[in-house]
Amino acid sequence: MTRPTTARSLLLVMTTALAAAALAVPAQAHHRSSESSLPAVTPRAETPVLHDDDEGGNSDADDPAIWRNAAAPGRSLVIATAKEGGLRVYDLDARPVQSIAAPPAVGEDDAPGRFNNVDLVHGLRLSSGRADLAVTSDRGHDRLRFYRVDRDRVGGPLTDVTDAAAPPVFSRDQAEINDQRTAYGLATWTDPASGKSFALVSRRERTSITLLEILPTATGTVTYRTVRTLDLPSSFRLPDGTSWSPCAEPDELPQVEGMVVDPANGTLYAGQEDIGIWRLRADLTGTPKLIDKVREYGVPGVYDEETEECTPGADPGYGGTKISADVEGLTLLTESDGDGYLLASSQGDNTFAAYDRELEDANEYEGGFRVAPVNSTLDGSEECDGAAVLNAPLGDRYPNGLLVVQDGHDSPGDGNRPATNFKFVDLGTVMDALDD
Incomplete structure (x- = not known):
């Protein structure tokens, strides 16, 4: 989600034991790198524009899966x-194949549903046989929804197989669902040891991540059960001994959205938007480690209720140097030799950062790139929310694999109407940029 820095309030909360784990990340020399200093890649195609207004169906591109x-x-x-x-x-x-409406939310105003993130589960055993599923977080109902993928099905490749009795992920009742502190970020994971499939789901405006086991039913539908929940820190002890939380609206905590699991070692990477990137076990046991911080980490701010904006104070220099808030769009680029990169969208400067997948290398920063315009009609990516990468041949169009990124400001624009879409980038050009 692209959240303006204007909607934050200072929340000073007692530092937790998890926050202490963040101190393992040393303070780095503080400087701001220029977007133009990173190599550029260009998209090969883009999807039709989506408009977030009544005329455009309140559609807002967010998160892709390949x-x-x-x-x-x-x-x-x-x-x-x-x-x-x-x-x-x-x-x-990048041509539309199918459009599926979000089920209307149940509330006082019968507000529309809202699908936030999407990921894939491969080869889940249903009563009708094994199937690939698209899984999405349904913010409007605080639930997950499941769609079976059948490329050649008449009417479109996706079929809803969500069990009608699937429970809310976080909320205890409809009143809590109406408050919309509901299912938000999403990553799926299949444990090679047990063969069980899971979804990791974050909560909007909270620091919670919950682990759900995905369960087929006897009737061919899919549901889930909660395994455990973990709360990341909302307050941090800075090197000068003070306590800090990012500026936000009242009662809003620094949330997680972008998440991805490395299947090689069961490691979850989670982007806490105003804080940085956490590494933790996908089963949510053990202690999370903050592997990189956003540049704005540690910057104080004061929330003004009249303007609904934050006024930042002096930067104490405790932040990182590679990513700017919000950090989102985490995806994993796997190479044939087992190496590869964790890619992260750095919304604040319209770039992407690449980190080594190897835990022994402490997920070292390996470089970055930006998705730049091709011409006046095929632009690049700005304030990217979601991203997905697949390092496998995809026919003649993408023989080197594909990177798909959300563009938060598609151009040319259409007056004052918000315009978003997705850019398709040849993965070979990304690999070349990272090898430079």
Whole structure:
């Protein structure tokens, strides 16, 4: 989610034991790198623009996932959330294939549903046989929804197989759901030891992450059960001995959205938007480690209720040097030799940062890039919310694999109407940029 820095309030909360773990990250020399100093890659295609207004169906591009058609890679799909616009499915030419509406939320105003993030589960055993599923976080109902993927199904490749009795993820009742502190960020994971599939879900405006086991039912639908929940810190002890929390609206804590699990070692990476990137076990046991901080980490701020804006104070220099708030769009680039990168969207400066996957290297920063415009009609990516990468041949169009990124400001614009979409980037150009 792109949240303006104008909507933050200072929350000073007692430092927890988890916050102490963040102190393992040493303070770095504080400087701001220029967007133009990183190598540029350009998109090969873009999806049709989505408009977040009544005329445009209140659709807002957010998070993509790439489904590979093993039998015909050139007929693979990109499945993406459009928030109140539901789900969108695109082919590799970025053309729409299917649109699925988000179920209306149940509330006083019967507000529309809102699909936030999406990920994939491969080969889940249903009563009708094994199937690939698209999983999305439904903010409007505080639930997960599941869609079976069948590329050649008449009417579109996605079929809703969500069990009607699937419970709320976080909320105890409808009143809490109406407050919209509901299911938000999402990452899926299949444990190779047990073969069980899981979803990790974060909570809007809270620091919670919960682990859900994905469960097929006897009737062919899919539900889930809660395994455990972990709360990341909301307050941090700075090197000068003071306590700090990012400026936010009253009663709003620094949330997590972007998440991804490394299947090679069961490691979850979670982007706490105004804090940085955490590394922790995907089963939510053990102690999280903050592997990098946003540049704004430690900067004080004062919230003004009249203007609904934050006034930042002097930067004490305790932040990182590679990513700017919000940090989002985490995705994993896996190479054939087992190496690869964790990619993270740095919304504050419109760039992407790459970190080594190797835990022994402490997820060392390996470089970055930006997605730049091709011409006046095919622009780049700004304030990227979600990203997905697949390092596998996808037919003649993307023989080197594909990176899909959200563009928070598609251009050319359409007056004052918010405009977003998704950019498709040849992964070969990204690898070249990171190798420079």
